[in-house]
Amino acid sequence: MMTNEINKTTGLIHNEGNFVGSAMLFPFNGKLFAITAGHNLYGKKFTDVPNLDNLTVSDHTKITHPIRCILGDSAFAKSHDIVLLELDCKTEISNFLPIRFCTIPRNPKHSLMFRGKYKNTEDPVTHRAITYTSTTTQSEHKFLCQIEKSLLMNHNYSSGSDWLGGWSGSALFIDNHKELICAGVMIEIPNKGNDGQLLFVNTLPLKDLGFESDIINAENLDFDKALNAASLAAIIDSFDEKTIREWEENNKNSEQLKFLNRKLNEIYPPDNIVKNKNKIIKQLLAGKAYLTTELSKNEQIFKQYNSAYKVYNLDSKEFYVNTKAEALTQLSGIKSSYEEYLIGNLGDDLPTADIKLLAIYGVSEWIADCSLDFLKYE
Numbered sequence: 001m002m003t004n005e006i007n008k009t010t011g012l013i014h015n016e017g018n019f020v021g022s023a024m025l026f027p028f029n030g031k032l033f034a035i036t037a038g039h040n041l042y043g044k045k046f047t048d049v050p051n052l053d054n055l056t057v058s059d060h061t062k063i064t065h066p067i068r069c070i071l072g073d074s075a076f077a078k079s080h081d082i083v084l085l086e087l088d089c090k091t092e093i094s095n096f097l098p099i100r101f102c103t104i105p106r107n108p109k110h111s112l113m114f115r116g117k118y119k120n121t122e123d124p125v126t127h128r129a130i131t132y133t134s135t136t137t138q139s140e141h142k143f144l145c146q147i148e149k150s151l152l153m154n155h156n157y158s159s160g161s162d163w164l165g166g167w168s169g170s171a172l173f174i175d176n177h178k179e180l181i182c183a184g185v186m187i188e189i190p191n192k193g194n195d196g197q198l199l200f201v202n203t204l205p206l207k208d209l210g211f212e213s214d215i216i217n218a219e220n221l222d223f224d225k226a227l228n229a230a231s232l233a234a235i236i237d238s239f240d241e242k243t244i245r246e247w248e249e250n251n252k253n254s255e256q257l258k259f260l261n262r263k264l265n266e267i268y269p270p271d272n273i274v275k276n277k278n279k280i281i282k283q284l285l286a287g288k289a290y291l292t293t294e295l296s297k298n299e300q301i302f303k304q305y306n307s308a309y310k311v312y313n314l315d316s317k318e319f320y321v322n323t324k325a326e327a328l329t330q331l332s333g334i335k336s337s338y339e340e341y342l343i344g345n346l347g348d349d350l351p352t353a354d355i356k357l358l359a360i361y362g363v364s365e366w367i368a369d370c371s372l373d374f375l376k377y378e
Contacts, residue, residue, distance in 0.1 A: 006115050008097050009171060009180065010124045011057040013040055014064070015050075022116035022124070023057055023085070024171035024182060026099040028213065032065060032089035035203060036169035037187045038077025041070060046078035063091050071209045080141060080205040081187040100181045101203050102216040104143050105174060108132050110221070112145060114186060114198075116170025127151055128175055133197060141202045143184070145172070152193030172200050174221060176234055181216065235293065236357075239285045244278050247285065256284075256368040263367050266374045267327045280364045287361020290354070301349050308345040309362060312338060317372040327374045334372070335363050 011023035011034045021040035026033055034057050041050045056064040065087040072083035105112065112130040117123070133144040167186055174181040188199040204215060247253055260280065264273050296302050319330040339359035346355055366372035 005097060006113070006126060006173065006180065007060045007124070008095070009099065010060055010115050010117070011036075012117055012124070013169065014056050014058065016054045019117070019166060021166055022169040022171075022186075024099070024169070024185065025057070025059055025087075025096055027093045027096045030093065032087045032093060032096060034067075034085040034087055035171070035182075035185055035206070036083060036085065037185055037201075038072060038074075038081045038083045039187070040169050041083060042074045042077045046074050057085065057087055059091070059095070061091070061095070065090050071206075071211070076205075076209070080139070080201055082185060082201045082203065082205060084206050084209055084211055097180055100179055100216060101213055102174065102181050102183050102218045102221060103204065104135065104141075104202050105132055105183050105218040105221065106135075106143075107218070107221075110218075111175040112172055112183065113175040114170045114172045116167045116186065130172070130198070136199070139201070141205050142187070143200055143202070144190070144197045145200060147196055147198055149193070149196035152189065152196065167198075177221075181221070183218070235289045236282075236286050238289070239282045241278070243285065244281045247281055259370065260368045263372070263374065266321075267324055267331060269324065280367060283357075283360045283364040284368060287357055287364065290357055290361070295354075295358075298349075301346065304349070305342075305346060305358065308342060312341055312362075313371065317366055318375055319373070320375050320377050322377055330374070331363070331367075331372075334366075335359060338362055 009024050009026060011025040012019055013021045013023050013034075013036060021036060023034040023036035023040070026035075039046065041055070042048050050070060052067050052069070055067045057067065058064045068086045068088050070083055070085055072080075077083050108131050110132065111128065112132070113126060113128040114130065115124055115126045117125070127147060130145050130147050133146050136142045136144060167189065170186045172183045172186065174183060182203060184200040184202040186198055187201050190197055190199055203211075203213075206213075207215075248257060260277060261273075264277055264280075268276050291302075291305075295305060317334065319327070321327045321330060339356060342355045342359055343352075346358075350358075363372070
């Protein structure tokens with residue numbers, strides 16, 4: 001996955017050898033460029049005159065690249081707090097990853113990530129689970145994102161933008177995608193981090209400087225299949241044995257657990273019950289997470305799924321059996337039948353893996369409530 005190589009995008013700006021801020025490095029039309037916060041070059045009041053002879057940008061291998069020119073004067077930087085740097089590449093251009101750009105990702109269900117460096121740390125860091133909050137009143141291109149507040153606190157549990165200096169210019173990416181898609185760069189930590197928010201600016205203003213990279217409409221990423229495949233894998237991997245135990249021990253799940261234990265005894269031999277119970281609990285957790293964090297991003301598909309589920313749920317799911325083997329056969333049959341039904345309803349819009357997860361989630365829910373049952377012949 002491209003996001004595993006995000007370190008290759010990280011640039012560190014130095015002025016006379018002193019670290020002043022972060023940047024995003026990327027190749028474009030055979031040249032090496034960097035995008036960063038305007039105040040990293042022009043100062044917080046945008047009155048400094050940058051001396052290109054004193055400025056360099058170092059890459060992930062610590063090779064330094066002089067700045068050939070700054071695209072964006074002090075007035076542009078003051079207005080948008082973003083500039084584009086053309087660099088004198090001192091290594092192979094193929095060492096850097098191509099970047100795509102998108103408009104502001106306003107869907108709060110998107111998980112975002114950024115990478116930058118504190119002034120007082122040796123290496124850059126990557127932070128995930130960042131979400132869009134709102135667009136600011138000061139500019140249509142600037143927007144706030146929420147981040148875990150503890151990440152903005154130092155070892156003395158004191159939040160503050162001073163000790164976090166250097167983050168400005170860090171690139172914000174769409175997380176869990178096969179491509180690197182940049183949504184903007186960080187320009188400020190409002191209220192010294194006490195609100196758990198970061199201020200970013202989108203790259204769209206760079207078009208005014210003649211930067212003609214294609215800009216993806218972020219709304220088209222709301223259910224991008226490439227994005228969703230990575231998210232689906234991340235969701236499934238996030239539920240481990242500890243999570244399953246916590247679910248079992250939570251009193252609010254006691255009714256479901258009671259149904260689950262009874263029905264599993266009717267389907268599986270004693271030595272297979274625990275393994276299958278763990279599997280069904282994981283399917284319940286993963287399916288619910290997928291519905292709330294991924295499928296709900298597309299209102300039309302979400303409604304389509306809900307309608308299909310409700311109609312199928314009208315059918316009786318009580319089976320008369322004499323043996324565990326017969327119960328298992330009926331369970332396998334309803335799994336296959338429900339999956340085929342969902343493919344017929346959602347196959348044009350969802351990948352097969354997503355539909356399979358929805359199918360096993362639905363069946364797992366029915367096992368854990370009164371919907372699906374196995375009755376003995378009199």
